[in-house]
Amino acid sequence: MVEPISWPDVERLIAEASSTEQLKQFRVAWLGKKGWITAQMKELGGLSPELRRVRGAELNTLRNHVATALDAKQALLEDAAEHEKLLRETLDLTLPGRTPVAGLLHPMTRVRRRIEDIALRLGFSLAYGPQVESEWYNFEALNIPKGHPARDMQDTFFVDVPGLVLRTHTSPVQIRSMQDRQGALPVKVFAPGLVYRRDDDATHVPMFQQVEGLWLDRHISLGDLLGTLTEWVGELIGPEVATRFRSSYFPFTEPSVEMDVGCAICRGSGCRICKDTGWVEILGSGMVHPAVLKNGGYDPDQVSGFAFGMGMERVAMRLFGLDDLRLLYQNDLRYLERFQSGGDAV
Ligand SMILES: [Zn+2]
Structure with missing residues (x-):
């Protein structure tokens, strides 16, 4: 109660x-x-x-x-x-603010995006292919038959499945892009991506990034190649950069040319980096070989075009002033953060 x-x-x-x-x-x-x-x-x-x-x-x-x-x-x-x-929880407005930790793009991601942006502005579309590739796409289709010395030059990683390799270059995407277009014109692609070779020193890493370019149409000439690449490299590295072309040899192009840019270290007077020539190689290119056109399903009598390939790490070395590109892939933030403000517009 x-x-x-x-x-x-x-x-x-x-x-x-x-x-x-x-x-x-x-x-x-x-x-x-x-x-x-x-x-x-x-x-x-x-x-x-x-x-x-x-x-x-x-x-x-x-x-x-x-x-x-x-x-x-x-x-x-x-x-x-x-x-x-309220009395207990008064705000102390004199405390400094907390800066949020924002993610940063890897220097190679920034280089790749810059390359892609320029490619799109020049009217190319982007294309991608598998990293585990058949020997046919990686070699035969590109006019590198079995026993060809160029196969040895590429230090290939083979996988357990016969007939498959880790692609040694982005060039297989040329063939795949041609096949995708099924004879239609133009074929105008940029193909960035990872490639693999058994190399490891200050200027080579076993996994690196290439970008491949291909432009096929009627009446594409060596003049188009020279003009397009001069424009593109100028956009990439800076319009004031000195460039030159040298004749060269690649199995998948005829004629073949390599493009050099003026040495950024000595400005042309000669140094260790450029082996006293004043020039540094930036890319390989050439007019697409008739055999490669045929393998992609195009008639070499009707269609012509040019292709080029470039190592993106070389561009990063140039833009960021790196001397050892292996450091790019060791994921040491203290090192990578140094390049967040480098490379001018990168
Ligand atoms: Zn030099």
């Missing part, structure tokens, strides 16, 4: 309450399902109608008073708690 209560007692108890937890207990004891007022209400049925009316009105008034007083005190205590919390 809950103790009988009277309004003055209730009022005093509520006024003295110092926590919302205490108020909750009062609410249960007086107004809850088994609370004192509720119990009194239930007993009204046993009274005479006259008494029931009077007693009922009293109990209603008491219940309303108690509920109102509990709500008011509850609001007071919550306000006080909030106020105290």
Whole structure:
């Protein structure tokens, strides 16, 4: 049996309450399902109608008073708690802000994107091919038959499945792009991607990135090759860069030319990096060999074009002034972060 209560007692108890937890207990004891007022209400049925009316009105008034007083005190205590919390949690506006750690693009990603941007501006589309490639796409289709010395030059990684290799260059994408176009013209693609060779020194890594370019159409000439590559390399490295072409040999192009850019270290006067020539090789290119056109499904009597391939790490070395490109792939942030502001517009 809950103790009988009277309004003055209730009022005093509520006024003295110092926590919302205490108020909750009062609410249960007086107004809850088994609370004192509720119990009194239930007993009204046993009274005479006259008494029931009077007693009922009293109990209603008491219940309303108690509920109102509990709500008011509850609001007071919550306000006080909030106020105290605000005082406790004042902001110190003199503290320095926290700089969020933002991700940074790898220097090679920035170089690749720059290359892709320029390619798209020049009207090329981007093409991609598999990194595990068939020997046919990697060699035969590019006019490098079995036993050809160029196969030895490429230091190929072979895989367990006969007939498959890790592609040694992005050139297989030339053949795949031609096949995709099924004889349609023009074929005008840039193919960036990873390639693999058994090389490892300061200027070679076993996994590196190449970009391949191919432009086929009617009446494409060596003049188009020279003009396009001069424009492209100027966009890539800077319009003031000196360039020159030398005749060369590649099995998949005829004639073949290599493109050099002026040495960035000695500015042409000769140094160790350029082996005292004043020039550094930047890419290999040439007019697509008739055999390669045939393998891609095009008639060499109707169609001509040029192709070129370039190691992207060489471009990174040039743009960022690197002397050992192996460091690019050791994922040492202290090293990589040095190049976030280098390379001018890169
Ligand atoms: Zn030099």
